[in-house]
Amino acid sequence: MTARREPAPAPEPLPGIGAIDAHTHLDACGCVTVEDVRAAMDRAEAVGVGRAVTVADDLDSARWVVTATADPRVSAAVALHPTRANALDDAARMEIEKLAASPGVVSVGETGLDYYWPGKLDGCAEPAEQREAFAWHIDLAKRLDKPVMIHDRDAHDDVLAVLRAEGAPAAGVIFHCFSGGPDLARACADAGYHMSFAGTVTFRNARELREAAVLAPEELILVETDAPFLTPHPHRGKANEPYALPYTVRGLAELRATDPEHLAEATRRNATRIFRIP
Incomplete structure (x- = not known):
């Protein structure tokens, strides 16, 4: 059995409790019950992170994230991850539709294209299967008049091409864990797509991503943990959770030469608007 990673230490709190983690995986963080969810959100709230969107990547996870919204600080996103697109049969489509229509579900996602894993991961959906599932999502x-939350790994041009071909949802588009450079940031800005920055934006070797983060218009920026993955500097490699979001907020604010409190408020405002949450 693989040992559970040591958690990152709690950061200095952000002022207030307004920051929103726009993309996390509370089930993968070890949450099983609603009580576990409440405990995780209590830890987040203690450092100024007042809400989180927990995201599904398979059917079991999709069922679970809907139950997690019993905590009023938690919203959900439902879809099949691109690497699992080959599981999107008729029965799965019916269930995803039903779950995604739940009141606590604020986005359809994460869906999109992942060109990194095919050929490396057994059972991974092929690009053609991914594109078909992406279009369906x-x-x-x-x-459902909900924004689509995109997973884009090594597939920037094709993700944009599918969005152009299918037509983006009027409710909005979110590039979760934005991973592109300045060119993608400009394309997203021109189209009005939101860019959600994770702990990777604090990595010193992520030069193009960091350049993109400076270019992104403030009104289109979100922040996320993608927990339990992508723990921000200086705790890279440790287990992530929504309470670690202030590290990313401060790192992104430093890059953009702005105040962390201002950035936390701006991203909170953006998240409440696109997700239609309080």
């Missing part, structure tokens, strides 16, 4: 987001 975009259509679902349109029918």
Whole structure:
């Protein structure tokens, strides 16, 4: 059995309790019950992170994230991850549709394209299967009038091409864990797509990503943990959780030469608008 990673230490709190973690995986963080969710959100709230969107990547996770919204600080996103797109049969589509229509679900995601894992991961969906599932999820987001949350790994041009071909949902588009450089940031800004920055933006070797983070318009920026993954500097490699979001907020604020409190408020305002949450 693999040992559980040591958690990152709690950061200095952000002022207030307004910051929003726009993308996390509370089930993968070890949350099983609603009580576990409440404990995780209590830890987050103690450092100024008042809400989180917990995101599904398979059917079991999709069922679970809907139950996690019993905590009023938690919203959910439902879809099949691109690498699992080959599981999107008729029965799965029916269940995803039903779950995504739940009141606590604020986005269809994460969906998109992942060109890193095919050929490396057994059972991974092939690009053609991913593109078909991506198009279906975009259509679902349109029918439900909810934003689509995109997973884009090594597939920037094709993700943009699918969005152009299918037409983006009027409710919005979110590039979760934005991983592109300045060119992608400009394309997203021109299209009005939101860019959600994770702990990777604090990594000193992520030069193009950090350049993109400076270019992104403030009104299109979100912040996320993608916990339990991508723990920000200086605790890279340790286990992540929504309470670690202030590290990313401060790192991104430093890059953009702005005040962390201002950035936390701006990203909170953006998240409440696109997710339609209090």
